[in-house]
Every structure is written in C-alpha cells, then in structure tokens.
Amino acid sequence: MLDSHAQPPQAYGEFSLVLDPSIYEPLPDDWLIGITDVVGSTSAIRSGRYEDVNYAGASAIAALGNAWGAFDFPFVFRGDGAAFALPPQGLMVATSALRQVAAFAKASLGLELRIGLLPVGEIRAGGRDVRVARYAASENVTFAMFSGGGLKWAERQMKNGRYLVKPGRYTTKPDLTGLMCEWTPFASQHGQILSLLVEPYENTRPDVFATLARRVLAVFDEGQRQSHPVPEDLTIPKYKDAYVDPQHWTQVAANSDFRKYDDGLRLTLDCTAEQIAAVEAILAAAKARGEVNFGLHRQSHALMTCLVPSGRPEAHLHFLDGMGGGYAKAAEMMETGELAAVSSR
Numbered sequence: 001m002l003d004s005h006a007q008p009p010q011a012y013g014e015f016s017l018v019l020d021p022s023i024y025e026p027l028p029d030d031w032l033i034g035i036t037d038v039v040g041s042t043s044a045i046r047s048g049r050y051e052d053v054n055y056a057g058a059s060a061i062a063a064l065g066n067a068w069g070a071f072d073f074p075f076v077f078r079g080d081g082a083a084f085a086l087p088p089q090g091l092m093v094a095t096s097a098l099r100q101v102a103a104f105a106k107a108s109l110g111l112e113l114r115i116g117l118l119p120v121g122e123i124r125a126g127g128r129d130v131r132v133a134r135y136a137a138s139e140n141v142t143f144a145m146f147s148g149g150g151l152k153w154a155e156r157q158m159k160n161g162r163y164l165v166k167p168g169r170y171t172t173k174p175d176l177t178g179l180m181c182e183w184t185p186f187a188s189q190h191g192q193i194l195s196l197l198v199e200p201y202e203n204t205r206p207d208v209f210a211t212l213a214r215r216v217l218a219v220f221d222e223g224q225r226q227s228h229p230v231p232e233d234l235t236i237p238k239y240k241d242a243y244v245d246p247q248h249w250t251q252v253a254a255n256s257d258f259r260k261y262d263d264g265l266r267l268t269l270d271c272t273a274e275q276i277a278a279v280e281a282i283l284a285a286a287k288a289r290g291e292v293n294f295g296l297h298r299q300s301h302a303l304m305t306c307l308v309p310s311g312r313p314e315a316h317l318h319f320l321d322g323m324g325g326g327y328a329k330a331a332e333m334m335e336t337g338e339l340a341a342v343s344s345r
Helices: 015-019 041-046 050-068 088-109 120-125 150-159 206-221 246-251 273-288 326-336
Strands: 032-039 075-077 081-086 112-119 131-136 142-147 192-200 259-261 265-271 292-299 301-307 317-322
Touching: 015 131, 015 206, 015 259, 032 041, 032 050, 032 088, 032 120, 032 150, 041 050, 041 326, 050 075, 050 081, 050 088, 050 112, 050 301, 050 317, 075 142, 081 088, 081 150, 088 112, 112 120, 112 150, 120 150, 142 259, 192 206, 192 273, 192 317, 192 326, 206 265, 206 273, 265 317, 265 326, 273 292, 292 326, 317 326
Parallel strands: none
Antiparallel strands: 032 081, 032 112, 075 081, 131 142, 192 265, 192 292, 259 265, 301 317
C-alpha cells in the first residue's frame, strides 16, 4: 500500500500494461480523493466555449500542484474536470486552492465548478476501492492511472450532493502558473478525432475487461503512430512566460495524455471511420453481453491544454480532449445509453 513517505510505485512504459489489475497499488484509507467538474459543461460546449471548459478542468490540477509545491501526486484530466489523490496533510492546501479555482471559474470564465473531497476510507466503506499505477509516457513525464471503481463512485456521490466543498468568498486568485491554452486546435489527419470512454459494469471481471480493452487498443494501434492526435511537426506558440524554452517542446506528442485509464479507458484519437466502426461493433456487442458501458463522440479537431510545472520545463504535460465536446459528449452518451454520436466541427 502506498503512503506519503514511500517511493512512488514503478512506472510502466507500455500502455497495455496498465490494463493488468495486479500492477495497481491501493491508496491508504486516510488519503484524500478530489473530484471536480464543470456544471452544465455540455451546454457551455454547445455554445462554443470548449476552451474555457477545458481550461477550468485543468485549472484545478495547476492550482493544486502550485499550492502543494510539486506535481508528484496522482491526478487525471477529464476534459470538463479532474480527479486527484493527496495524502491527508494536503487537506487545507486542497480545500483552499480548490475554492480559489471555483471562484476564478465563476468570476473569470462564467462557469460553475463543482468540487468534491473525501477520504479513501469513505469510498471503501461504500464498497469501492482506489488503486493507482503509473504510466511513463516519456522519459520526463508519468501519468497516474486509477482503478477500483472509487473515482466513479465518488463522482456519483458528489453529483448527488455529498462531500461537496462549499465555494468560498475568495478574492485571492489561484496560482495557475504554467497553465496554457494557446495551441491552435489540431485537425484530424486520418478522418475524425474520436473521444472514447469505456467502463466495466460492476459485475464484470477485471480480466474480461482487460481482454476487451486490449482488443479496442489493437484496432487503434494499427493506425499511424497508434492513432495519436497530436502531429509531430508542431509550430511552437509564442508564450509570454519567460521560462518556457522552445527546446523543451520537442516531446509534446509523447508527453500528452491521449490514452488514459481512469476506472476505464479514456481515449482521444485521430482515426479512420473504419476503425471507429470496428471498435463500436466490438463495444456494442460487449454492452449487449452486460460487460461494459461506453460513450463516444466524433469531431474534426482535438484541443490541447498545457501545463509546465514551475522549475521543471522538461516535464511539460499536455491534456487532450476533442474540440467538439469530447469527453463531456461521450459521457453524455454513456448516461443516456444512446448508440449514435453525431459528428461536430
């Protein structure tokens, strides 16, 4: 079991390995789990405010890491929100930083950011778990992967009004140093940008889901660069932050989170219509068998929000989503159960 003083668990360089339940380590009961999401994100995206929604989602990670003094805690970007884990001594830091972010989102972006915070022990009492593994996307960047169903459970509780952090009347702005949203959206090179969520049902055995997820990944791995949506020949944007050196941006694609495991697969991909059809057929059959639920959304462009940790420009992180609604639209499809996802620009 992880603790706040132990060395971080081994990082795995092959993404398919994060589908192996045995590599995940449980978090201690007294660790904190935080969940944020933009209320009404689908409506905001529909009105063209996808960049603001993604910025609000990533701002919780930036503010928390800057307040904590490091980005060494497990976290995951979810498009219109984020999830993270912190040791118990991070309670005051997390509460203050997240309240500042909520106030910033409302005052500067006109968005309501919902925040939930609870100990892992509460999640285990609810019959779920929170386990963490690390995926080494590149030499300098690792991303946390979550399993156990605990984040999904915590999110559901938060949306039902439990474990909420009440907004504060803060005038202090959150420290969002290093958070950037200045890249031009990336057009699909192979057909469509696909946002895909795949989650196991509660009674699905981990090995059954892992086998299915590997089948899905195999379809996309057949594409050029594993269907990566970020082009290799990027034009470096001109940033106002003096510490950003263009030489550190040569690994933008490698340091991006186009594939994640967050109680299920969370993918942003550039793929062909044939690949999408093949995967949708696989998943529809699995859903009919009662193994998984899934949601997908097609769009023309991918959107990237970047985070450059202060003092570590080589560890720049790049959070991806689909420009046409992405993960929020895919999640909406999961909730409604509809098997049709319209394309959007």
